Amino acid sequence: MRVIVFKFDYTEHSPGRARLGRITTPHGVIETPAFIFCATKAAMKGLSAEDMRNAGTQIILSNTYHLLLQPGPEIVKKMGGLQKFTGWRGPMLTDSGGFQIFSLGHGSVASEIKGRRMTGRQKTLLKITEEGARFKSYVDGKSCLLTPEASVRIQRDLGADLIVVLDECTPYHVDKHYTAESMKMSHRWALRSLAEFKRGDDGTQSLYGIIQGGVYPDLRKEGCEFVNNHPFFGHAVGGSLGASKDQMQDVVGIATEHLCRERPIHLLGIGGVSDIFSGVEQGIDTFDCVHPTRLARHGGALVKPNTQESCEKEHINLRNSQFRFDADPIEKGCPCQTCASYSRAYIHHLLKAQELLAFTLISIHNVSFMNRLMTAIRKALFENTWVQTKKEWCQLK
Amino acid sequence: MRVIVFKFDYTEHSPGRARLGRITTPHGVIETPAFIFCATKAAMKGLSAEDMRNAGTQIILSNTYHLLLQPGPEIVKKMGGLQKFTGWRGPMLTDSGGFQIFSLGHGSVASEIKGRRMTGRQKTLLKITEEGARFKSYVDGKSCLLTPEASVRIQRDLGADLIVVLDECTPYHVDKHYTAESMKMSHRWALRSLAEFKRGDDGTQSLYGIIQGGVYPDLRKEGCEFVNNHPFFGHAVGGSLGASKDQMQDVVGIATEHLCRERPIHLLGIGGVSDIFSGVEQGIDTFDCVHPTRLARHGGALVKPNTQESCEKEHINLRNSQFRFDADPIEKGCPCQTCASYSRAYIHHLLKAQELLAFTLISIHNVSFMNRLMTAIRKALFENTWVQTKKEWCQLK
Numbered sequence: 001m002r003v004i005v006f007k008f009d010y011t012e013h014s015p016g017r018a019r020l021g022r023i024t025t026p027h028g029v030i031e032t033p034a035f036i037f038c039a040t041k042a043a044m045k046g047l048s049a050e051d052m053r054n055a056g057t058q059i060i061l062s063n064t065y066h067l068l069l070q071p072g073p074e075i076v077k078k079m080g081g082l083q084k085f086t087g088w089r090g091p092m093l094t095d096s097g098g099f100q101i102f103s104l105g106h107g108s109v110a111s112e113i114k115g116r117r118m119t120g121r122q123k124t125l126l127k128i129t130e131e132g133a134r135f136k137s138y139v140d141g142k143s144c145l146l147t148p149e150a151s152v153r154i155q156r157d158l159g160a161d162l163i164v165v166l167d168e169c170t171p172y173h174v175d176k177h178y179t180a181e182s183m184k185m186s187h188r189w190a191l192r193s194l195a196e197f198k199r200g201d202d203g204t205q206s207l208y209g210i211i212q213g214g215v216y217p218d219l220r221k222e223g224c225e226f227v228n229n230h231p232f233f234g235h236a237v238g239g240s241l242g243a244s245k246d247q248m249q250d251v252v253g254i255a256t257e258h259l260c261r262e263r264p265i266h267l268l269g270i271g272g273v274s275d276i277f278s279g280v281e282q283g284i285d286t287f288d289c290v291h292p293t294r295l296a297r298h299g300g301a302l303v304k305p306n307t308q309e310s311c312e313k314e315h316i317n318l319r320n321s322q323f324r325f326d327a328d329p330i331e332k333g334c335p336c337q338t339c340a341s342y343s344r345a346y347i348h349h350l351l352k353a354q355e356l357l358a359f360t361l362i363s364i365h366n367v368s369f370m371n372r373l374m375t376a377i378r379k380a381l382f383e384n385t386w387v388q389t390k391k392e393w394c395q396l397k
Numbered sequence: 398m399r400v401i402v403f404k405f406d407y408t409e410h411s412p413g414r415a416r417l418g419r420i421t422t423p424h425g426v427i428e429t430p431a432f433i434f435c436a437t438k439a440a441m442k443g444l445s446a447e448d449m450r451n452a453g454t455q456i457i458l459s460n461t462y463h464l465l466l467q468p469g470p471e472i473v474k475k476m477g478g479l480q481k482f483t484g485w486r487g488p489m490l491t492d493s494g495g496f497q498i499f500s501l502g503h504g505s506v507a508s509e510i511k512g513r514r515m516t517g518r519q520k521t522l523l524k525i526t527e528e529g530a531r532f533k534s535y536v537d538g539k540s541c542l543l544t545p546e547a548s549v550r551i552q553r554d555l556g557a558d559l560i561v562v563l564d565e566c567t568p569y570h571v572d573k574h575y576t577a578e579s580m581k582m583s584h585r586w587a588l589r590s591l592a593e594f595k596r597g598d599d600g601t602q603s604l605y606g607i608i609q610g611g612v613y614p615d616l617r618k619e620g621c622e623f624v625n626n627h628p629f630f631g632h633a634v635g636g637s638l639g640a641s642k643d644q645m646q647d648v649v650g651i652a653t654e655h656l657c658r659e660r661p662i663h664l665l666g667i668g669g670v671s672d673i674f675s676g677v678e679q680g681i682d683t684f685d686c687v688h689p690t691r692l693a694r695h696g697g698a699l700v701k702p703n704t705q706e707s708c709e710k711e712h713i714n715l716r717n718s719q720f721r722f723d724a725d726p727i728e729k730g731c732p733c734q735t736c737a738s739y740s741r742a743y744i745h746h747l748l749k750a751q752e753l754l755a756f757t758l759i760s761i762h763n764v765s766f767m768n769r770l771m772t773a774i775r776k777a778l779f780e781n782t783w784v785q786t787k788k789e790w791c792q793l794k
Binding site: 041042043044045046047048049050066070071075078079080085086087324325327337341342343345346348349350352353355356357359360361 | 438439444445446463467476721734739740743746753
């Protein structure tokens with residue numbers, strides 16, 4: 001049996017509960033605070049593993065739900081695991097599959113964690129029972145059951161370094177009673193996940209527990225105590241974070257106040273620049289979100305607030321006709337491969353002409369932007385220049 | 398005024414009229430025989446300029462017709478010309494715009510040069526007169542007139558090294574009388590193109606004349622004599638090449654027999670491996686075709702005939718389920734970035750999951766394949782190993 005030590009080391013910094021850390025995994029070290037990019041179906045949308053490396057990426061994640069349906073964990077396992085399959089040789093995380101089952105089941109993914117009502121999208125969640133979650137495959141329409149044990153086994157086949165327990169991602173629009181009962185079931189599922197994880201543990205993976213509890217402080221506190229008392233490697237703050245940024249800060253604050261400090265803390269599904277600054281201040285170590293690449297597919301390029309035209313937003317929309325004759329790169333001084341070679345005018349043309357290259361070029365910039373943001377955040381913590389750095393990167397209200 | 402010398406040097410080799418050459422342009426030298434890749438709308442589908450360089454590309458072309466409609470030559474000019482706009486700093490060619498006007502007008506592009514009947518596609522060609530070709534913009538529906546003079550002026554704004562006269566691309570399904578009258582009009586257009594070219598010539602571009610004449614040997618011969626007698630830098634064999642490979646070889650053979658040997662000869666729209674071997678034997682110096690990247694978008698990867706599963710074709714279809722568990726690269730021993738990092742199983746998964754990355758990865762391989770093919774062809778001519786090389790690369794019938 002290989003013995004590979006997972007480690008989390010950190011030092012405390014200001015402001016608030018901010019800290020600098022290092023998560024050691026078999027595929028390398030992640031300097032935290034860090035951003036985890038979503039390679040949903042074992043592929044970054046339009047980017048190669050080499051593009052990701054060149055843009056300074058430390059870690060990516062893939063979604064168990066999608067990979068379970070296509071190509072299936074048996075194929076990924078046979079091909080040597082996700083890192084070998086995808087050509088990405090750095091650290092990886094997989095989620096449990098639960099988030100997609102519940103969010104696709106209730107409505108859209110983003111709607112739920114951000115507290116919006118579900119859309120008219122076809123629902124695929126069939127039934128939640130003590131045993132697990134039954135859902136309909138979007139690939140072939142078959143009914144599938146995902147149990148806590150199955151999720152761990154699938155994630156073992158996928159082979160990411162960091163894996164996550166199955167939980168019910170409680171929607172925003174349910175009452176406190178439902179949220180509490182759901183959380184209790186998620187805790188029972190977490191114990192089953194831990195047992196299954198222990199059965200197959202060969203030292204190559206580590207398990208994260210998830211804190212649910214919706215927007216209710218006492219439930220969140222109970223969720224923190226539960227994970228603190230069980231042998232998880234790290235903790236992830238999940239479920240509904242409320243309907244406003246203030247509510248999200250409250251929920252995250254309660255979690256990081258009560259979570260044990262010796263384990264890394266991940267905030268699920270959050271990727272806005274100002275949200276990341278708030279999260280780091282509250283003690284979050286890692287973030288993930290589809291935002292950088294999804295934004296790119298709509299022509300949006302992430303820029304610092306000092307960039308003209310972005311005074312209200314964290315990005316510029318390169319589809320706008322104002323960029324037709326703009327010979328500048330997306331961001332002056334940006335060292336990414338896109339900004340080194342291509343103008344806003346060219347990318348504007350590619351978007352208008354519906355050329356795939358547009359999405360690749362903007363994604364390269366956005367990934368590089370997020371990685372540079374996290375590097376700047378770590379530097380600011382180390383050098384104690386938080387206020388200036390936040391002002392440079394983040395639209396202050 | 399800048400004085401930049403365009404040059405074509407060559408040495409005769411066997412078999413047939415095969416030769417090794419060098420086309421010198423302001424943006425670099427093209428070693429011939431060479432393949433010219435189609436960056437239709439000033440972008441390779443899914444590939445960056447760097448991807449093209451890394452795959453060993455010497456020269457790319459863009460289509461005047463598409464760029465005229467979007468973004469418009471005034472924008473490309475203002476951005477410093479195609480090379481600066483696209484980030485591709487090597488040699489470039491633009492066509493006249495005529496091919497798309499006529500082929501989109503009569504049916505599909507490929508159907509016409511390959512002698513198939515027109516499809517049900519909406520026709521955009523409105524009228525051909527002595528003045529030029531009137532067509533409907535697919536971008537905004539406006540009626541546009543492309544004259545020989547306008548084509549040269551637009552190509553001057555676009556700024557490619559090698560530019561081409563406007564001609565009528567005679568369809569296959571017209572009679573000899575139409576073909577002859579059309580060719581005569583194309584010759585009158587060519588003289589107008591030469592006059593316009595001369596008026597604005599600053600030494601940074603060179604003009605190709607086109608040989609029409611359909612499948613009629615006497616007309617093709619007349620077309621050759623016309624271009625030989627006028628000061629073109631190079632010649633391109635255009636129009637219908639017949640309905641079969643044999644007929645294409647006859648048409649190309651007549652052209653290369655009668656064309657002056659001191660100028661480079663381009664064969665328009667041909668890119669199959671065996672067709673390229675035949676073309677080189679007949680004295681063709683350069684080829685272009687959308688085939689390598691279009692094939693990639695359908696999951697087709699170019700391979701040598703010794704690769705299993707490709708005994709009947711010049712490619713394998715990675716959508717086939719036989720590749721689900723195939724851990725090999727597309728081609729063993731291929732030095733391209735795709736084959737260095739990705740398995741057939743992974744690309745099969747990406748195709749099934751409709752991930753854009755699939756097209757990029759296969760395109761990188763196909764572009765690399767074509768460039769390695771042309772390098773092998775040049776080596777075979779130099780070392781007099783034609784028969785072995787042809788057998789290695791090309792399915793012999």
